[in-house]
Amino acid sequence: MSHAIPRETIGLLLEIGAFEHGTTKITEETVGMLQKYMEIFVREAVLRSQVNKEQVKKEQDVVYGKRDAKEIILTHEDLENVTGLLLLDM
Numbered sequence: 001m002s003h004a005i006p007r008e009t010i011g012l013l014l015e016i017g018a019f020e021h022g023t024t025k026i027t028e029e030t031v032g033m034l035q036k037y038m039e040i041f042v043r044e045a046v047l048r049s050q051v052n053k054e055q056v057k058k059e060q061d062v063v064y065g066k067r068d069a070k071e072i073i074l075t076h077e078d079l080e081n082v083t084g085l086l087l088l089d090m
Contacts, residue, residue: 005038007031045086049078 010031053072 003039004035007035010034010038041086041090044090045079045082046074048082048086049074052082053078 007028011026014026014034050072053074057072
């Protein structure tokens with residue numbers, strides 16, 4: 001299952017945030033590569049957040065006793081917790 005970021009969105013992000021000159025162009029091949037890179041980055045961020053959240057839950061279970069909640073809900077804070085190291089690893 002692939003939920004790729006639309007090429008138009010990537011192009012717009014580059015236009016707004018990266019290009020200093022209005023005449024700067026980017027090839028379709030480059031946009032496609034960025035699309036794949038961003039997909040991998042987001043997937044890795046979610047996986048690391050999940051692993052981190054599971055580890056924190058295990059540690060809390062040891063301290064506070066086992067709880068019944070088996071469901072793990074990720075929030076933006078979970079993503080923020082792994083972003084710094086993820087950026088360094090990429």
